Structure formats: structure tokens, C-alpha cells
Amino acid sequence: MHTTIRKLLCFSLTLAFLNTTTLVLAQSTASTASTLVPPQIASAHTIFISNAGGSNYFNMFTGGPDRGYTQLLNDLEKWNRFRIIQSPSAADLIFEIQAIALTTASLGNDAPGGYDPQLVLRIRDPKTNAILWTTTANVRAAGRQKSRDKGFDKSVAVLVDHVRQLTGEQLTAEQTKAARDNTRAPNSEKILFGTLIGVGVGMMGFGIYKVTHMSQPKLPTPPTSPCGTPFCPI
Template structure:
């Protein structure tokens, strides 16, 4: 029969192991910063519809739903709502409610694959041809407390908008998006 001390020790070892695993993930898959790592740092051409587009439609792609509401506040559409607000605050594109009125479509998706770091992904497509033009991804940093995970989630959305700003205007300092 295990003693209370051995149960306590086993719990401590489990917590230490989970912490080490989270740190290993964090250090082996570093969070990129658009200012440091660069977006399009090889200077490949940026698709014309993305550069010249004036109207954008933002679509919500259903991703992983099991993280809500336990790991993160809100629901699975949270990334969509925060991204929409940040893009609206940026005011680069006129956001339209009908994809037929858009030049480009930004598709927002939250993914939380097993044994890896959650991500928010943005796919960008030409609204007329439906050809994928670009993609962006930001990891959601691991945090123990829910309120800190919520902050990390929002920060990842802001970084995505910064990534888009950097791609479209590489010689300017992007303004932080405040949803």
C-alpha cells in the first residue's frame, strides 16, 4: 500500500516531467517573431492580389474544439473573432461580409494537435480563383494558468496580424493590432 509520501513524490515527479516536456517543446520549437525571424526573408515575390487587394473576407474554419472552454476561455470561434477585430483595427482592408465582394480571403483556424504546441493558422486565398496565396502560423505559448493561456492566445493573434503587416510593408514598423 503506497504511503502519502510516495503519492506526493509521484505527483511531484509527474509535475516535473510535464514541466520539462513543456520546456522542451518551447525550446525545440521556438516562437517566431516577425521582427527577428522575418516574414518572406528570402524576398520571394508576394502575390499581387494580396498586395493590391482592397477588400477582404475573413472566414472561420472549424479547428480543434476540445481546448474550449477548459484550456482557453470562449469557444472555438475565438481565434476568428480576435483576428477579425485586429484586422478591422488595422484598417488595411475593407472587411466585407460576402466573399463574392472580396479580393482576398483570410481563413482562420485554431489547431491543438496532440503532443505539440497549439497554433493559430491563417490561410490567404484569392477570392476569385480560390488559389492559396500565402499562409501564416503562430504558436500559442504554453502557460500553466488559464488567464495566462488566454493572454498568450490573444498575443498569438496579434502576432499574426503583425506578420501580415510585415509581409505587405517590409520597410515599415508594424503597428500593434489591438482587438
């Protein structure tokens, strides 16, 4: 019984630690990025956008796996920070976008079919093809087509906001909130996490109750004699 209680307590504490660690790492990314970013990202003037494709999972969005490429191109043109050219060898940087959907059947998140869809943006050096920086954004695939597409586009906007930070640009309060919300777990994951913690604590409490209220074994009552004592004089 004591071993079971210890296992449940360790399980609950581990879940709490992992959740806290994820949030801390997400919050510390912006503060550490400025000192690690290769200087050629901030000094770049021209970029080439590469489409690394995506899985069939993204067919649920208008435009399919290529939606990430077209939306990124659109957002970068609106930002007008870089001049987009058609020759990768002549560009200062290559922006490579890919749509991936990792299997997470045990997580119970918002993604149907047990998948965790993400957009990955890799910034490469055209001369060496080395990856200078990689940033990601979660994709919330929920609701009808229009809602899914809107959520997808918000994820691309988050990627662009990450690049804004890499170049030293300050984000607005709205952009900061959008980036922060994108790193947070969906509501269903929060519910699952809370449920697991609740079950673990409940089982631990039940185990403690059982241990502290265990009935003591009763000793056999010695037989009595007619005289009222264990032994009677002869």
C-alpha cells in the same frame, strides 16, 4: 562500445543541427517573403474573414475554437488596412483562420496533454479559392484562464503582424520581438533539448573513459624452479 559512442555522438549532433536549422529558417522568412508575396495581397482593399474552426483543445480558452476568428476580426478592424465585407465573392482576398493542435507527446512542451497548439492563417483568392499565402503562430497555453487568453491574443497579433509584413509595412521593434519570440521553443523544450544533449555527451564521455581505461589482460606467470630459473641443469 565504439559503435555506441558513434551513435550517441550522431544523436547529439542531429539535435543540435535541427535546433539551429529551425532558428535559421525562422530568421530568414522575413527576408525572403518580400520577393515571393503575390502582388494582389499588397494591392487588396477588401477582405472576407472565414472561420475554419478548431479542435476541442481550444475550449481551454474563453470563446473556445472561435476565439481566433473573433480576435482576428478585432485586430484587423483596429489596423484599418483592409475593409472587411460580408460577401466572399465580392472581396479581394479571403482570410481563413483555423486553430489546430498537433500531438507532440514526445516533445514535452508547455502544452498540457502533449499538444502543440497553433493558429493557421490562409490567404485565399476568392475567384479560384487558391491559397496565396499561409502563415502560422504558436499558442502558449499555460497558467490560469486570464493568462492563457492573453497568450492566445498575442498569437493572433503575431498573425496580423505577419500580414503587415506581406503588405510591405515595417514592424516596430516591439512587434518584431513578439514575432521572433513566437518562433522560439518554450523554456521546457529548451530544458529538454539541453538535457538530451547533456545525457548524450555524458554517456559519450563515459564510453570514452571505459575504452581508454580498459585493463589489459595479464599473461600467466611461468612456474619457477628451486634454482630460480625456468630450467635447472640436471
